Amino acid sequence: MTITVKITISLKDGMLDPEARAIQHALSNLGYTTASLSTARVFNVGIDTDSPEEAKIMAAEMCDRLLANPVIHSYEIEAKK
Template identity: 45%
Template sequence: MKFMVEVRIRLKKGMLNPEASTIERALALLGYEVENTDTIDIITFTMNEESPEDVRREVEDMCQRLLCNPVIHDYEFSITEMEG
């Protein structure tokens, strides 16, 4: 079976996010009033596995070992079975 995976990674609450701060200041200079700007990295890929549980287990391992730093990042992911 083929699955589409989307992983969303963001800094944990309380961590400094200079990229988001820069975006917020730049938007203010352009006349837009925004608060609590956040940046999110989104990684998408497909996997061939026997079941959604196998995909979930492997993606969890990928996130813990490579895709993010669990000390400073929160992450969530979605898995969608693809047709055909």
């Protein structure tokens, strides 16, 4: 069975997000005032296993070893059937 794991990687609180500031600025130029704007990346990963728990553990390892930078990123993992 394939379990799809949704990994959301975002910047930790307090980290500067220049891309978000640039987007906020561009939106403001188009006339859209925003109170806040933050960005995140999502990876939907299909893992061949029967256990959602195992899939989540594997996804956390992927984050720690490749996808996220522990100094600046935090991540959330959610298993979809």
